[in-house]
Amino acid sequence: MKHNFNAGPSILPKEVFEEASQGILNFRDTGLSILEIGHRTPLFQSVMDEAIMLTKELMHLDRDHSVLFLHGGATTQFFQIPMNLLNENETAAYLDCGVWGSKAIKEAKLFGEVKVVASSKDRNYTYIPKGYAIPADAKYFHYTTNNTIEGTEMFDIPETNIPLVADMSSDILSHSMDFNRFAMIYAGAQKNIGAAGVNMVIVRQDILGKVNRKLPGMMDYRQHIEAGSMLNTPPVFAIYVCLLTLRWLKKMGGVEGIEKINRAKADLLYKTLDEKHGFELPVAREDRSRMNVVFLIPDHSLEKKFLDACQQAGMVGVKGHRSVGGFRVSLYNALPFESVKALTALINEL
Numbered sequence: 001m002k003h004n005f006n007a008g009p010s011i012l013p014k015e016v017f018e019e020a021s022q023g024i025l026n027f028r029d030t031g032l033s034i035l036e037i038g039h040r041t042p043l044f045q046s047v048m049d050e051a052i053m054l055t056k057e058l059m060h061l062d063r064d065h066s067v068l069f070l071h072g073g074a075t076t077q078f079f080q081i082p083m084n085l086l087n088e089n090e091t092a093a094y095l096d097c098g099v100w101g102s103k104a105i106k107e108a109k110l111f112g113e114v115k116v117v118a119s120s121k122d123r124n125y126t127y128i129p130k131g132y133a134i135p136a137d138a139k140y141f142h143y144t145t146n147n148t149i150e151g152t153e154m155f156d157i158p159e160t161n162i163p164l165v166a167d168m169s170s171d172i173l174s175h176s177m178d179f180n181r182f183a184m185i186y187a188g189a190q191k192n193i194g195a196a197g198v199n200m201v202i203v204r205q206d207i208l209g210k211v212n213r214k215l216p217g218m219m220d221y222r223q224h225i226e227a228g229s230m231l232n233t234p235p236v237f238a239i240y241v242c243l244l245t246l247r248w249l250k251k252m253g254g255v256e257g258i259e260k261i262n263r264a265k266a267d268l269l270y271k272t273l274d275e276k277h278g279f280e281l282p283v284a285r286e287d288r289s290r291m292n293v294v295f296l297i298p299d300h301s302l303e304k305k306f307l308d309a310c311q312q313a314g315m316v317g318v319k320g321h322r323s324v325g326g327f328r329v330s331l332y333n334a335l336p337f338e339s340v341k342a343l344t345a346l347i348n349e350l
């Protein structure tokens with residue numbers, strides 16, 4: 001058996017893999033594969049409708065929010081957001097707290113002015129900046145809720161009256177929060193929601209239609225809303241995997257249910273790492289991510305011992321991101337508690 005700590009694409013529930021496989025061979029006893037039916041058939045429409053409904057239900061979203069399943073990953077949202085929300089002479093506020101957020105900033109600058117309200121780059125993004133002011137006249141405020149590469153997470157929603165926009169790619173649906181406070185939420189599916197190839201975008205309609213540039217159809221959220229995420233052929237299989245994962249999450253007690261398990265997993269691993277001699281945690285304690293746990297083993301012989309033990313025990317995906325080094329263990333929703341128990345036992349025995 002493997003213990004899969006990959007950062008993304010990453011582990012999904014076993015039953016999702018089984019049902020998704022079945023859907024490829026014989027989708028809902030139709031004698032057809034999910035891969036060979038038209039996206040505008042009632043059969044696929046029911047997949048899309050249920051995925052949207054479950055997303056709204058699990059996130060307790062109100063009616064002002066639209067749920068879209070789009071192409072291009074979170075990276076496309078880095079530019080699609082300013083394209084739809086920011087005129088050239090206007091300013092958007094951004095928090096710079098990780099590699100992904102800094103990419104979003106770079107792209108936003110192509111479309112308007114960007115005010116970086118705070119940055120933790122001075123200490124390699126190992127903490128979340130606090131006590132910054134969000135300008136009241138900015139068009140929106142953008143931040144990353146969980147910094148996948150650096151292992152920091154922001155649990156509190158910033159106080160502001162301007163529209164909040166968040167990249168939740170790596171912690172969406174992992175803990176409860178008031179999702180209705182956001183004007184926009186986006187997430188690549190391949191971490192907590194499903195398969196790579198689709199991007200969940202949640203948008204409050206009143207923020208749209210206010211820029212004066214011309215938008216290509218595929219870049220225009222309003223056209224996607226009107227077309228029900230079917231402006232062109234949607235990534236049908238990736239959306240189907242999202243649906244199966246959302247159903248599984250509902251069975252687990254929803255976001256509130258999985259949050260308890262996620263907290264127990266992270267608490268156990270951090271406690272073990274804190275107590276283990278030779279392991280170092282670079283991230284500020286109060287900002288530690290529950291999804292991506294980053295640590296270092298400065299002693300090379302201990303590092304090798306750890307890596308060999310992981311390999312023997314079938315543990316994959318423990319290496320840190322190439323830009324950070326060290327180790328990163330991802331504890332996404334689908335990672336069973338048993339995998340964390342196995343990893344902590346292995347660490348204690350080193």
Ligand SMILES: *Cc1c(COP(=O)(O)O)cnc(C)c1O
Nearest residue numbers: 073074075100148167169170188
């Ligand atoms: C993985 C990730 C991305 C990039 O997602 P793509 O779907 O590959 O574009 C962006 N932001 C965060 C926070 C991520 O974890």
